[in-house]
Amino acid sequence: MFDAKPKLGGLNEYGLATYKTAGDFAQQEIEWLLSIGGIEVHNGQQLGREFTLDSLLARFDAVFLGLGLVGVNALGIAEPQVSGLRDAVEFIAELRQAASPAEVPVGRSVVVIGGGMTAVDAAVQSRLLGAEQVTIVYRRGPEAMSASTVEQQWAQTHGVTIRHWAAPREVISEGGELRGMRFAATALKEGKLVETGEFFTLEADMVLRAIGQTYVAEPAGATIKLKGGRIATNEDGLTSHARVWAGGDCRHGGRDLTVEAVEHGKRSAVSIDLALRNPAAAAEPQQTLETQHG
Template identity: 60%
Template sequence: MTQAQAVLEAERCLYCYDAPCATACPTSIDVPSFIRRIGEGNLRGAATTILDSNPLGGMCARVCPTENLCEAVCVRNTQEGAPVLIGRLQRHAVDALMESDRPQVFTRAPATGKKIAVVGAGPAGLACAYTLARLGHNVVVFDARPKAGGLNEYGLASYKTPNDFAQKEVQWLLDIGGIEIRHNWKLETTSQIDALRQNYDALFLGMGLSTTHQLGVAGESLQGVQDAVDFIATLRQTQDLSTLPVGRRVVVIGGGMTAVDAAVQSKLLGAQEVHMVYRRGKDNMSASTAEQEWAQTHGVTIHHWLAPVEVLGANGHVNAVKFARQTLVNGKPTPTGETETFEADTVLKAIGQQLGNPVLEQAGLTLSGGRIATDAQGTTNLPGVWAGGDCRAGGLDLTVEAVEHGKQSAKAIHAQLLRA
């Protein structure tokens, strides 16, 4: 958006009392307040309002499904079918601040002398660390990757985060002071958790989901078949995209945002045909309608009610995928007996991730559905240990929700440390 476009869009806002858009935001951003400031030309003030509630407001403006959250309940949307473009206005304000000479608008509280360990430098871990640092605590973040950011750095298509925005946002978070990140640290033993609990005043777990689900069909190990998250991670760390191989005929299996990212990115890299295949119907896809339309406008063909039954190949390399046509029987997808085969020299699997780290249960953490069970503030069954983000049970697997998890756990940790 240009400044003039932003002001015109801001003037569409009705500045509702008890605004439904703010209620729909997982991080409770005061949407009318920041939009009013944009209308007044006060972008710094608008960004301050956003980042006070959501320290990763810049990235969330890029990837948050606003059409399903704040914009879905916008009064302009319910009355006219055309919501105020809240996400784009948020990005406009935060980007202006990040590009300014003094991007850091907050200062740390006086030092408390307390030290907290955070495992995972993704959205949940970074939000937790930043909130604790603002409150005067010292934080050490342990992460398995060479760069901080988690899925923001390794799991989002390049077209969503150009100009290395993920790292610029990480640097903004670190500029508050009091945060140290230790890279290439992997959680592999229960003794590591024991040591963190003993050596720090509190521990927050925000390591995300480390393993991906498998198709469980013949031919899955053929060359040319890989996880979509690994494909995107490699893409994000490749400086010269012309050196990144991509098939001429790509089949992406899955119906979520990762599948859309992998499919669109494949098309942008030069794939001639890209098929995105999902085992249920359009309404069951976790990718938003806007994401699905984005894929289609970039030449991706989306297929529904097809489940993979075999990956076909020759000379050790994939050359096609066979799918079984599905229909609902008593509410359950059931094969009809019909099959369909798509030629492919690249197959990208995007059928979900799981926690996959046995150390957590071995350390005594209670799991629910394979993820860490917590209360609303992220408190686990282990004293002094909190958890949030995708590794926490019962969530929506959204970046904005992970940020809120980290923020709320930080406030709970702060409150407990004050009582200690």
């Protein structure tokens, strides 16, 4: 196993709010998994930096890519360099790795922009750390949020306000200090999201971007074909390369959940095992679909 980060565990170690996976859950799970033996771990090794897919294929018979989504979407407006404006995933990662949560500065008035699990985790975490006012702002209605109804309720019962139908317009700052965020009200018109012409401002000394993570294709290289911006595979995880499988969030067509990433890993392991035992019967690689950046 090769992983870019100093610890294994991916988002379960670095990405989920501390209240969700308490008690060093990810490391305990990894310890248990590695106890089956015969697994070599190389941390701090990034595909595309320390090694390439070709160099792996020269050394190993099969490769499984579980690269997750390491790109973060920008707000799509001017984003000045001000303290307090940051990515929600980075805020959570810092908290997860801090010796004490008290070390990580949190604003008094926090605005979180987004509608998924990252937004909910960052908002609830901010409240638990003592922020007085926490507002999630999402550009569509509650049913379009990718955070489940249960998670939306979880945020609300933890004192987080959720404001729907508003899109970020302007970061408001003074002398390099964040002061707030101006939003444009939105609505659906003939199925399209449009701005209504009304605006409002929320005061904030911390604004967290949580508008989605993306698959970054460059490290795996152009041999691995994409669909919808993620890796195209068959149902067993086989990619466009006959000796490369992929699973988890980086694979097209999934639901971005841990339980599904585990299922992908299991199915790919069975498929890899079959392919290695009986190469003649192995499935055809995915001759699809899109170009590298499709």
